[in-house]
Amino acid sequence: EDQVTQSPEALRLQEGESSSLNCSYTVSGLRGLFWYRQDPGKGPEFLFTLYSAGEEKEKERLKATLTKKESFLHITAPKPEDSATYLCAASGGSYIPTFGRGTSLIVHP
Amino acid sequence: DAGVTQSPTHLIKTRGQQVTLRCSPKSGHDTVSWYQQALGQGPQFIFQYYEEEERQRGNFPDRFSGHQFPNYSSELNVNALLLGDSALYLCASSTGTSAHTQYFGPGTRLTVL
Numbered sequence: 103e104d105q106v107t108q109s110p111e112a113l114r115l116q117e118g119e120s121s122s123l124n125c126s127y128t129v130s131g132l133r134g135l136f137w138y139r140q141d142p143g144k145g146p147e148f149l150f151t152l153y154s155a156g157e158e159k160e161k162e163r164l165k166a167t168l169t170k171k172e173s174f175l176h177i178t179a180p181k182p183e184d185s186a187t188y189l190c191a192a193s194g195g196s197y198i199p200t201f202g203r204g205t206s207l208i209v210h211p
Numbered sequence: 212d213a214g215v216t217q218s219p220t221h222l223i224k225t226r227g228q229q230v231t232l233r234c235s236p237k238s239g240h241d242t243v244s245w246y247q248q249a250l251g252q253g254p255q256f257i258f259q260y261y262e263e264e265e266r267q268r269g270n271f272p273d274r275f276s277g278h279q280f281p282n283y284s285s286e287l288n289v290n291a292l293l294l295g296d297s298a299l300y301l302c303a304s305s306t307g308t309s310a311h312t313q314y315f316g317p318g319t320r321l322t323v324l
Contacts, residue, residue, distance in 0.1 A: 106253075136312065145215075145301050145315035146254070189253055198244070198267055199313065201253030 104129045106192050108202035115180055115209050123175040123205045125190030133197055135173050137166050138189040140204065146189055149175075180209045213238055215304050215316035223322045224292050232287040232319045236304030243285040244313060245277060246301040254301055260285050261307070289321075297323045 105128045115121055127135065134153055138146035150159045152168040159166050163184065165176040175188055187206045191199035216235045224230050236243050242261045246254035256269035260279035279285045283304075289296055299320050303313035 134312070138315070143299070143318075143320065145217075145318045148312060148314055151312045191253070196267060198256050198259065198269070201255075203251070203253050 104192065104194050104200040106190055106200050106202040108188075108190050108205050110205060111203070112206045113208070115177075115207070117181055117209055117211050118179045120176070120178045120180070122177070123188055123190075123207070125173040125175070125192075125202060126171060127173070127190075127192040127200075129192045129194040129200070131195050133193045133195070134199070135168055136191040136193075136199055137164075137173070137175055138191070140187045140189055142187075149188075177207070180207075182209045182211050185209045215240075215302055215314055217300075217302050217316040217319050219319060220317070221320045221322075223324065225324050226292055226294060228292050228323075229288065229290045230292060230321060232289075232300050232302075232321070233284065234287070234302030234304075234316060235284045236302075237314050240304035240306050240314070241283050242305045242307060243279060243283065244303045244305070245285070245287045246303065246315075247271070248299045248301055248318070250298075257287070292323045294323050297321060 107126045109124045137149040140146045150166040155170045187204040189204045191201040193199040244259040245257040248254045258268040263279045274290045299318045301318045302316045305313045
């Protein structure tokens with residue numbers, strides 16, 4: 103059974119304080135690893151798709167990396183508007199993504 | 212370019228009633244997947260529709276059913292509502308059943324009293 107575990111569950115940062123979110127996955131034959139941002143009561147907003155170990159993608163203050171067992175979402179010099187829940191999902195042979203429970207990020211000004 | 216749209220935004224029902232939620236996929240997408248997201252949890256896959264047929268199904272009872280129309284839009288129907296069905300229902304669209312990236316709509320918040 104595919105499993106995705108995210109840590110920490112919650113993270114509080116000061117504005118400008120860089121950090122990383124972790125996503126550990128157990129999937130047979132990884133087809134894709136996805137990162138989404140979700141604001142309260144809204145649908146997830148797509149951020150990145152990674153396909154193979156060693157791949158990296160960047161968007162503004164966010165950078166996603168992938169190894170054979172985990173993915174990291176690095177946030178550089180975060181701003182209060184980066185506050186949200188960040189969801190990780192992995193898809194295997196069925197191509198249906200399994201989601202983690204998310205990391206709730208709060209960035210204080 | 213219109214993204215994924217869902218209606219209604221919010222819905223309140225009582226136990227035992229039936230509900231229908233609607234989704235229009237992103238322009239150019241032909242596959243629709245439905246998810247249930249309880250508070251504090253990640254989205255849970257319900258089922259996926261492609262070419263007007265249910266292609267894959269998650270671990271949900273057959274009270275949950277769906278339909279896809281020729282214009283690729285989709286409906287999610289839930290019968291005999293239970294209190295535990297209260298959640299945010301998300302629709303995601305993509306191209307083809309083996310597509311990797313799904314784009315989500317804003318969701319429908321269902322409250323069952």
